[in-house]
Amino acid sequence: MNTILVTGANGQLGTELRRHAWPDGWGVHAVDIEDLDLSDTAAIQALVASRPWAAVVNGAAYTAVDKAEDDLVTAWAVNALAPAAFAKACRAADIPLVQVSTDYVFDGTNAGGWATDDAVRPLNVYGASKLGGELAVRTGCPRHAIVRTSWVVSPHGHNFIRTMLRLGAERERLTVVDDQYGAPTSAADLAAALATIAMRMADDATLAGTWHFTNAGETTWAGFARAIFASAQRHGGPSPEVAGITTADYPVPATRPAHSRLSHDTLVRDFCIQPRDWRVALDDIIDELLGAPA
Known part of the structure; x- marks a missing residue:
């Protein structure tokens, strides 16, 4: 059995990686905060060294964007120092590390969609800490994949869809920001893309780089x-x-970036992954949350 170590087991992405229909011979071992303290670099290295993993997918993150402005130490520990520890351990084990990152590494000035090699300039502590994680992984582990995404949603946990449905049931009118542009991303679709990338990298020791995955299309938060x-x-x-x-x-x-759309060009070229439209993915999430359509 080829087993992939996944962090953030109980988060949106970790839940979908556990639910993913892995092909025969592949599976995941998922850990969360009760299993692994991401501020404990020795524990990270011991876990990676404990078994012959096929790959590591680090989906755990400090994602409280506003809280991070005052909680810099924790944000940097989880989003930068933990990936650095994973990079060191994966390099020692000669296995690939898939690091999930964010559109917030960009400053939002590009309305045309961000390419993987565009200049980064985070506007907030969260984005800066995630960029720190990218740099640690890129320099610390030759067999790496950095996968940036945006606006992740699912039927699980805390996310924009669940918040809107709750508020919509309580109020007749909602005010929502309408001048920040990006692409909603289904955690299930992201998990499927990460699974493809991790399995390919486990079989190809020469594959490394940075890619973007979101669902196709764009909208604003109000849209x-x-x-x-x-x-x-x-x-x-x-x-x-x-x-x-x-x-x-x-x-x-x-501060949030005004434009967060990420280009999929290199993802399509290197992995033949064609993201589906965000509206189609949204309908699937709503169907799971609310049951069969009336």
Whole structure:
């Protein structure tokens, strides 16, 4: 059995990696915070050395973007120092490390979509800490894949879809930011892409690089909210009015990039992965959350 070590077992991505339909001969061993303290570099190295893993997928992260502005030490420990420890351990074991990163490493000034080799310039502590993790992995482990994504959603955990459905059931009118652009990403679709990448890298020791995966298309947060309620209405779900507002109308501690769309060109070229439209992925998530359409 080829076993892939996965971190963040109970998060959105970890849940979908555990649920993924792995081919015969492949499987995952997933750990979460109760199994592994990501601030303990010795524990990370011991876990990687404990078994002959086929690969490691580091999906764990400190994702509280606004809280990170004041909690720098924890954000950097989890998002940068832990990947550095994984990189060192994976290099010693000669196995690939797949590090999940974020659109927030960019400054949001490119409205045309970010390529993998575009200049990075994070605007907040979270983005900077994730970029630190990228640099640690890129320099510390020759067999690496850095996979950037954005706006991850699923039927599980805390995410924008679940928040909108909860608020939509409580209120007749919602105000949502309408001048930040990006691509929603199904955690299940991201998990499938990471599985493909990890298995390929386990079989090809020469493969390494940075790739982007999101669902296809783009929208704003307000456009995403409207699409959520349109999909939910198929089930008799809530249908509040969604009023678009500007970023300036909704001040938060961490600055967000205005444009977060990520180019899939190298992903398609290297892995033949064609992301599906975010609206199709959204319908699948709503169906799982709300049951069979009414």
